[in-house]
Amino acid sequence: MLAIRNKPGMASVKDMLLLQGGPPPGGFAPVRHARRIPSKGPSAVAIFLTVFGDFSWGMYEVG
Template identity: 75%
Template sequence: MTEAMIRKKPGMASVREMPVLQDGPPPGGFAPARYARRIPTSRIHGRSRRFLLGHVPGRQGQQDPQLKCRFDSIMVDLVVVVVHEGLFLKDVKALKEEKYAARRAILPMLQAEEDERQAP
């Protein structure tokens, strides 16, 4: 829609003559914002933590040695997987760098061939 149709005047009017439309808050104001930080104290909590750490229901402060052994074996498995993945990613990074080095090495020859082809 053009300015002339809105104002019913021919041509453009000055910006100063336009009505001021300003946004404001809704009637009654905005709803309160939740801003509290809820940072968990541990990544494992609740029933799973009690199970992994060997909590036995009915025995306050005592741990079942079999469950403690299970937790230790889970942690060892986790460390082994993390180390293995880290070494694998190191190898992948080395292979990528080798590929890029080979590309950089032949780039001048490819550029020279392209220049010869484009020459008149």
């Protein structure tokens, strides 16, 4: 907001003209807001098979 002071004929602060800035011509550039999570590490299938194999081996050892 921009206030223009010392305008000729102004008797009070209430007479002050207020100018508010707006967007640039053509609008603002789009905002990139998408999450980009890198795909690193083992897949869900690999984790499941590893846990299942460990569990199976443990049950074999207990039995």
